[in-house]
Amino acid sequence: MTLRSGTTSRRAFIRAGLAASAALPAAVSAARGQGAPDPLITEVQDWARYSGDGVDATPYGLPIHFESDVIRRNVPWLTADTISSINFTPIHRLDGTITPAGCAFERHHSGAIELAKPDYRLMINGLVERELVFTYDDLERFPRSQGVYFCECAANTGMEWAGAQLNGSQFTHGMIHNMEYVGIPLKTLLAEVGVKPEGKWIYVEGADASSNGRSIPIEKAMDDVMVAFKANGEALRKEHGYPARLVVPGWEGNLWVKWLRRIEVTAGPVESREETSKYTDTLANGISRKWTWVMDAKSVVTAPSPQVGIKHGPGPLVITGLAWSGRGAITRVDVSVDGGKNWTTARLAQPGVPRAMTRFYLDHVWDGEEMLVQSRAMDETGYVQPTKNALREIRGENSVYHNNGIQTWWIKKDGSAENVEIS
């Protein structure tokens, strides 16, 4: 069925090409010619004769089965166990900017738990005027806010520090999703408890067995952090922290504590496991950066790329990808097809939104020759996404985290693609 479906669209394209053939070179229109009538057009197909499913066939739908390969994938050798592990968003097959929840990457430290709304409690304690406990129903009674934000794991692209390793934008850049959240500004909840003057940090932890906890400066907590209970219009998925998670715009995903159960106002950072032994960035001299919270500007061409090569031969080609910055809005994305010798400014599908994903397109005419495709994002601070080698010059190769270097895909003459590094 997949094949027939693909055939349909290809032939529809050929037909459109024929209609416009007056403007095309004779050789091109000859190559696109159709020798015999297309039975998909001339013969009545089953779907045009018989009825389809009724409205009650699927009370809550999944993508049609033709798309069953557009799924999160795991890299088994990365971690010891899938319970404390990560998988990857199939960004190579998505378009637009909103990540469907069903294929948005997951990162768990003790697995995705089931926590029912009636069992949910959020405690705020520590250096506050009133230590309070909220139920889920309480949360829904606070004034709400809404925002679209990307959530990127600090380790996204981390496997590429020492060189090209994984073949596919899903694996090199898929530890990211971008959703529309609804929830409560954290500053509203903090006003409810009354932060004491000596409260300079918050410590946030989840209800799962890892009780994954992180320290966040009070300035960020009072700025744009949210306690979210809806994503993309519906309740958070279990794997994304149902019924409530923290949203920390622009900052590394590990801070976005899921199944949020406690916020402690503290005088200093707790220096928990996740902010000392992990999520710290070791430099070449052995000294490590800590508190590297913000995600710098980054982009990647999602297609064509190793999992989605070019199947249509020379001619019109959509080069597309995603760009994002934790420090503001994306203002520009440049694309190169010759490994960075020359760049063309791509078209942004929508103006950049601070700390959210931006989709870009370069409408290219492919000559069928090899390409070295790259993208380079700029954000509103004037920051320009660096090359991987420029990052390595400063940090070495042992940082693990925060690799936002420019990605290169080698597109071969047959249209297949490979992850490479270039001079």
Add this chain to the structure above:
Amino acid sequence: MSKSRKAAALLILMAAGSANAETPTAPSDATPAVVQPVGLGRPALPEEVAAWNLDVSPDGTGLPKGSGGVTAGEEIYLEHCAACHGDFTEGLDNWPSLSGGEGTLDREDPEKTIGSYWPHLSTVWDYVHRSMPFGNAQVLTADDVYAITAYLLYSNGLVEDDFVLSDENFTEVQLPNADGFIQDDRAKTEYPIFSTEPCMENCKESVEITMHASVLDVTPGSEGDAAQDAPAGASVD
């Protein structure tokens, strides 16, 4: 008339209460105006705070009274921890080793352990207490955790086998890499370098491929079946 006046007054109030409002006729801020307590929630009882407020900070804040020594710690470790971390804290399969790695942080593939990397002993105590054993968290008593922590110090060659760790001597222990961290300095070391107008034309004379991902061949599904593990480049259409 009075109805619309009220609506207009409400709009102005909402706009005045929010920092980002540009005009009183556009109450479209993402942030609600309320900043005063609205009276939701209930007081947390002391027993409830005690049950959840378990985190321990580097200065010892949050440590409960208790103690445990290396010898007891080894027994508890073998029972609860060795299945993943190995009988000698060396780590099994992909599960992390908890000792060794001294002097490797500035080399290729540094070995990051409690002894070689972790800056604070409080982190060890806190993590073992709240998050371990993996799959059966929070079954260890405070004394158990003091004992395991003492054993981990011993395994890293930082204390003798007769050492006993307690809430009283806890902050006297310094881990070797305590001074191995700096605060994020990207604003100084990177942002100026990466904020110059980028080159658009003839930016380099030649480009050579220096490394191929296919050489390593570690991508999942690169030889898998089409349904579950689409081969690279095979999932178009």
